[in-house]
Amino acid sequence: MKNTAVAKVLQDIADLLELKGENPFKVRAYQRAARAIEHLPTEVERMVRNGGELENIPGVGQALAKKLTELVSTGRLDYYERLQAEFPEGISTLLDIPGIGPKTAMRLSSELGIKSIDDLESAIGEGKVAFLFRLGERTSDNLLHQIQALRRKDQRIPIGEALPVVEEILSALRPLPGLRNLTPAGSLRRFRESVGDIDLMGTADDAGKAIEAFVDLPQVKEVLARGSTKASVIVSGGLQVDLRLVEHERFGSLLQYFTGSKQHNIALGERGHRQGLKLSEYGITGLASGQTETFASEEAFYHRLGLQFVPPELREGQQEIALAEQDSLPGLIEVTDVKGDLHVHTSWSDGRDSIEAMASAAAVRGYRYLAITDHSAGRGIARGLNEERLRQQIAEIRELNRRLAGIRLLSGAEVDIRADGSLDLPEEVLSQLDIVIAAIHSAMGQDREKMTRRILRALDSPHVDILAHPTCRLLGEREPIMVDLEAVFLAAAAGGKALEINAMPSRLDLKDIHVFRARELGVKLIIGTDAHSTGHLDFMRFGVGVARRGWCEAEHILNTRPLAEVEAFLHS
DNA sequence: GCCGTTTTCGGCCCGACTGTTTTCAGTCG
Numbered sequence: 042m043k044n045t046a047v048a049k050v051l052q053d054i055a056d057l058l059e060l061k062g063e064n065p066f067k068v069r070a071y072q073r074a075a076r077a078i079e080h081l082p083t084e085v086e087r088m089v090r091n092g093g094e095l096e097n098i099p100g101v102g103q104a105l106a107k108k109l110t111e112l113v114s115t116g117r118l119d120y121y122e123r124l125q126a127e128f129p130e131g132i133s134t135l136l137d138i139p140g141i142g143p144k145t146a147m148r149l150s151s152e153l154g155i156k157s158i159d160d161l162e163s164a165i166g167e168g169k170v171a172f173l174f175r176l177g178e179r180t181s182d183n184l185l186h187q188i189q190a191l192r193r194k195d196q197r198i199p200i201g202e203a204l205p206v207v208e209e210i211l212s213a214l215r216p217l218p219g220l221r222n223l224t225p226a227g228s229l230r231r232f233r234e235s236v237g238d239i240d241l242m243g244t245a246d247d248a249g250k251a252i253e254a255f256v257d258l259p260q261v262k263e264v265l266a267r268g269s270t271k272a273s274v275i276v277s278g279g280l281q282v283d284l285r286l287v288e289h290e291r292f293g294s295l296l297q298y299f300t301g302s303k304q305h306n307i308a309l310g311e312r313g314h315r316q317g318l319k320l321s322e323y324g325i326t327g328l329a330s331g332q333t334e335t336f337a338s339e340e341a342f343y344h345r346l347g348l349q350f351v352p353p354e355l356r357e358g359q360q361e362i363a364l365a366e367q368d369s370l371p372g373l374i375e376v377t378d379v380k381g382d383l384h385v386h387t388s389w390s391d392g393r394d395s396i397e398a399m400a401s402a403a404a405v406r407g408y409r410y411l412a413i414t415d416h417s418a419g420r421g422i423a424r425g426l427n428e429e430r431l432r433q434q435i436a437e438i439r440e441l442n443r444r445l446a447g448i449r450l451l452s453g454a455e456v457d458i459r460a461d462g463s464l465d466l467p468e469e470v471l472s473q474l475d476i477v478i479a480a481i482h483s484a485m486g487q488d489r490e491k492m493t494r495r496i497l498r499a500l501d502s503p504h505v506d507i508l509a510h511p512t513c514r515l516l517g518e519r520e521p522i523m524v525d526l527e528a529v530f531l532a533a534a535a536g537g538k539a540l541e542i543n544a545m546p547s548r549l550d551l552k553d554i555h556v557f558r559a560r561e562l563g564v565k566l567i568i569g570t571d572a573h574s575t576g577h578l579d580f581m582r583f584g585v586g587v588a589r590r591g592w593c594e595a596e597h598i599l600n601t602r603p604l605a606e607v608e609a610f611l612h613s
Numbered sequence: 614g615c616c617g618t619t620t621t622c623g624g625c626c627c628g629a630c631t632g633t634t635t636t637c638a639g640t641c642g
Binding site: 101145 | 614633638640641642
């Protein structure tokens with residue numbers, strides 16, 4: 042049973058307990074555990090099998106540990122099933138509608154027999170909902186509106202799509218006089234792989250003027266709300282963007298509050314409470330004195346609480362607060378730490394640009410080295426290189442290295458891992474390359490056991506240095522392959538192989554929690570853009586974002602190291 | 614159901630909005 046499925050059960054239980062009117066703190070305990078398991082870098086199932094300490098998971102105590110053990114070892118949970126039996130099936134889906142909480146859901150069910158969103162929609166149509174005590178016409182209309190919005194609601198948007206849109210808006214707003222500190226908050230700032238709405242924060246001398254300029258932007262399709270300090274719009278592409286402006290001296294607490302995550306803020310608030318402090322978007326208030334201190338910067342806000350500044354990417358309510366207390370948060374990798382790209386394609390295979398063009402684009406970005414890793418001739422891969430053409434390419438790269446100053450080209454290949462785990466190019470050719478990346482591009486439907494054996498066999502080849510996009514997922518398009526990643530991590534760590542954080546926005550593979558686990562197990566990582574044109578080299582920042590969410594420092598990422606160190610790794 | 618620089622019991626983050634109310638419950642972020 043996967044962690045996402047385990048988390049879903051806990052979240053379901055939380056919903057049902059809420060419907061039941063249970064102690065809200067008990068409900069929150071289940072929600073908290075669900076979030077923790079969602080972000081857990083290790084499979085609960087594996088922990089149980091290996092006798093791991095479930096109670097080390099934040100938010101999991103004796104009772105939940107027992108339930109989790111039952112759930113993952115039998116695939117069922119008696120407590121959950123009994124709870125489900127108490128309610129009509131489907132009623133908890135009503136909670137998905139904004140505006141409906143547990144109380145309303147229960148009343149709709151008991152008073153009108155509503156068990157689904159469809160039921161609710163017809164009941165509203167028949168005018169039944171508006172007659173319920175304390176509901177009324179207005180609420181009924183709003184609910185219908187919410188149902189319709191829910192039906193056409195887009196999924197969360199991948200960060201690779203959202204970030205460019207946001208940056209366009211930011212650069213349009215930045216020149217406005219008197220507008221300062223413009224910053225995205227929320228999950229975008231935390232660099233989650235997908236985001237819902239976008240929250241922009243800032244400070245302004247004349248907030249009204251700035252709001253006006255914001256809603257007048259050409260990107261704005263629809264203005265949902267506009268006030269004196271806040272506006273909400275829909276931009277082309279359907280993304281909702283909120284802009285919120287505050288006085289300069291409160292910017293720090295505001296940004297902190299709206300960056301979240303919710304779990305992080307709850308944990309922070311609980312800690313503040315123990316210190317006799319009350320935290321809010323307006324500042325920090327002494328519970329005894331009633332005095333509120335304001336904070337112009339987040340740094341000052343965290344320091345006032347006796348904490349190291351917590352980078353947004355770490356604010357997921359895991360261990361970051363405990364570590365910030367001891368001043369021992371990692372010094373996360375920065376884009377500027379990257380010294381080269383180890384995974385790019387050229388016009389020799391399915392890339393757009395020549396080797397030389399890629400080399401100068403890399404040099405412009407300050408890189409010291411660049412690995413040319415075109416596809417092998419494997420079935421189905423566009424214009425993959427066979428043995429003969431690869432030899433020609435090696436010769437050309439040798440020639441270019443003689444001519445080019447300032448950047449070193451490594452000759453390499455992204456060699457296909459065939460269905461049986463053998464490689465698509467003969468050993469003899471691979472041995473002539475500086476760097477060999479292995480990757481799966483076919484037969485992705487294999488079962489877990491077969492797939493794992495296949496990848497382990499490829500990693501076993503003495504010539505393979507790196508496994509690229511290890512789970513082969515395409516965000517929103519293709520599910521990850523079924524593979525025992527833990528076994529892959531252990532094999533990579535033991536065999537001195539690197540795993541890739543593929544920085545293509547549609548891949549982001551490995552993903553954050555896998556990166557966290559791989560790093561924990563001592564696996565060397567690289568960030569590769571998989572660039573198919575010079576512009577794609579800029580994908581590096583997405584890979585760095587994922588690495589940061591995986592708590593990576595520069596030293597964990599091979600391509601932040603000087604060339605000599607990279608070569609030493611490749612030769613080892 | 615969790616958890617401990619006030620605690621192994623008694624707490625558990627905070628503020629705002631909305632619609633329906635004559636003082637607030639429910640919901641959200």
